Amino acid sequence: MIRSMQLQRRWVFFPFPPNLTFPSMGCNQSLKAFTSMISTTPSLATDAPSTAANLTETLLASAITKPREDLSCNLGGAQLLSLQRSSENLWVWGDHLSEFLSIKRSGGDHDRHEHNHKLGVSHAMKMKKIKARRKVREPRFCFKTMSDVDVLDDGYKWRKYGQKVVKNTQHPRSYYRCTQDNCRVKKRVERLAEDPRMVITTYEGRHVHSPSPELEDSQSPSHLNNFFW
DNA sequence: CGGCTTTGACCTGCGC
């Protein structure tokens, strides 16, 4: 229990999308939406966070311990359907996951088997991927929304630099890069093959600047902006 | 004319 808490502490610095907005709501909603989500999500309610740090920890802890469980909720009409770690994001969690696995391993085979089963991949394959990928990649964060528009207004300015047709999907994946000089943040936008109404947005890296003033949601609390990005 | 999107080519990592 204590070690688990220590593990979660390390997740505080994981980046989070700033000023996330939901066009489907007809108005801009900042990260207050996420706070609202936490308080209204049954699976997270028991750990209702009172601070931004706790919010992030709780989200990420839930994402890693409940990889198959969507954190579904209804944000007053906005349809943030899930916030989860995708399988292809496995490397993002490399350091934390390997540590987590070592903890589990010391706790017994049953725990390890149970954890691997939850992740849905073999232990050997997973560790191989982690080892191969974690050295170079920026941290990533992805979420899924139901929206008619592909690109959600997150307060930053993006330039499209590529588009790719992904195998077994009808819809192309678009690649965007932050237009700010010296900022290497990227995001990928794609629609879910099973349900084209769903938009998967993946952020990679950390912004080294504030959101564009003209795009920034003036209603969003400054302490959240400072924390999340 | 500058900024952005499009799109085919190229690069890279991974599985076999």
Next chain:
DNA sequence: GCGCAGGTCAAAGCCG
């Protein structure tokens, strides 16, 4: 080593 698929580059074109 080879082939495949994802990711990136960069030239060309579009638009305000």
